[in-house]
Amino acid sequence: MRVLIIGCGYVGLPLGAELARRGHEVFGLRRSASALDELRAAGITPLAGDITQPGDFAWLPGNVDWVVNTVSSGKGGAAEYRAVYLEGTRHLIDWLAPQSLGKFIYTSSTSVYGQSDGSLVDESSATEPAGETSQVLVETERLLQGAARTRDFPAVILRVAGIYGPTRGHLFQQFLRGEARTAGDGSRLLNMIHLDDVVGSIIAALDHGRTGDVINVSDDEPVTQLEFFLWLSAKLGKPLPPSADEDAQRKRGLTNKRVSNARLKSAPGFTLKHPTFREGYTAEMSRLGLI
Numbered sequence: 573m574r575v576l577i578i579g580c581g582y583v584g585l586p587l588g589a590e591l592a593r594r595g596h597e598v599f600g601l602r603r604s605a606s607a608l609d610e611l612r613a614a615g616i617t618p619l620a621g622d623i624t625q626p627g628d629f630a631w632l633p634g635n636v637d638w639v640v641n642t643v644s645s646g647k648g649g650a651a652e653y654r655a656v657y658l659e660g661t662r663h664l665i666d667w668l669a670p671q672s673l674g675k676f677i678y679t680s681s682t683s684v685y686g687q688s689d690g691s692l693v694d695e696s697s698a699t700e701p702a703g704e705t706s707q708v709l710v711e712t713e714r715l716l717q718g719a720a721r722t723r724d725f726p727a728v729i730l731r732v733a734g735i736y737g738p739t740r741g742h743l744f745q746q747f748l749r750g751e752a753r754t755a756g757d758g759s760r761l762l763n764m765i766h767l768d769d770v771v772g773s774i775i776a777a778l779d780h781g782r783t784g785d786v787i788n789v790s791d792d793e794p795v796t797q798l799e800f801f802l803w804l805s806a807k808l809g810k811p812l813p814p815s816a817d818e819d820a821q822r823k824r825g826l827t828n829k830r831v832s833n834a835r836l837k838s839a840p841g842f843t844l845k846h847p848t849f850r851e852g853y854t855a856e857m858s859r860l861g862l863i
């Protein structure tokens with residue numbers, strides 16, 4: 573297959589490498605000419621372009637079979653989210669809908685679930701987040717679902733939990749630096765997924781996904797922040813992080829929910845490599861020589 577990865581970064585690069593290893597022809601788009609050598613070494617043809625600029629589509633390769641949109645606005649605010657996720661996706665649909673595309677995968681986020689009562693959420697749960705940036709992701713999903721319904725656009729939406737793996741995992745990095753803080757009583761739930769399993773879920777969706785599918789990509793064990801820190805402390809022989817003001821955390825409008833991965837686990841062609849953070853972070857600690 574000819575595959576175009578839009579936003580060939582932390583997730584897109586290892587995804588492209590694996591697809592190239594499987595014999596697919598892979599193109600990887602970024603705005604900058606950064607990581608050219610890294611992309612080429614992974615068997616990916618690097619492309620430069622910006623999906624917020626419709627004019628940039630003129631020189632993208634046509635006749636692609638699969639497109640994966642793993643673009644990220646980084647830490648941008650609502651305006652940046654709107655430009656990159658919503659308008660960027662609109663430009664992609666307009667460009668791709670007239671072509672005979674086989675599959676379009678979009679990596680959304682479990683932040684579309686605004687629930688804050690610790691309840692279990694699955695793909696049929698309400699997506700009414702309080703945060704403006706998460707609302708843009710909900711709008712982007714609706715745009716894709718509309719295109720799937722009315723234009724038979726072959727979109728599959730993956731709602732991805734907090735990604736961790738080499739060099740990533742915000743709380744883990746803070747913990748290692750001695751800067752982590754337990755929010756209040758630490759009862760907020762974290763939903764995580766290892767990079768390897770994000771890549772695996774995208775490949776399974778490319779191979780088997782059906783137009784309009786929505787799938788949560790999260791591991792088997794949502795865990796409270798306190799439990800996570802207790803496990804890290806025991807594993808690394810370091811002290812438990814001190815508590816921080818819970819009100820400050822609450823003001824940030826953080827969600828608190830348990831994300832169901834039942835649909836992911838019954839999806840054809842997919843098995844979790846790291847069923848929980850315990851296996852995933854043990855692998856990461858070994859990689860870093862910490863254990």
Ligand SMILES: NC(=O)c1ccc[n+]([C@@H]2O[C@H](COP(=O)([O-])OP(=O)(O)OC[C@H]3O[C@@H](n4cnc5c(N)ncnc54)[C@H](OP(=O)(O)O)[C@@H]3O)[C@@H](O)[C@H]2O)c1
Pocket residue numbers: 578579580581582583584601602603604605606621622623624641642643644645646656660679680681682732733734735736
């Ligand atoms: N990280 C998480 O915990 C998490 C959780 C849930 C969902 N997700 C989703 O997972 C996906 C992958 O995230 P990631 O961590 O791999 O992101 P990343 O490392 O920041 O990679 C994103 C890539 O997109 C490129 N890019 C940014 N704006 C662009 C634009 N306008 N046009 C073309 N390329 C652009 C960036 O390269 P340049 O800067 O060179 O353009 C970068 O290579 C994203 O859709 C993200 O929203 C992530």
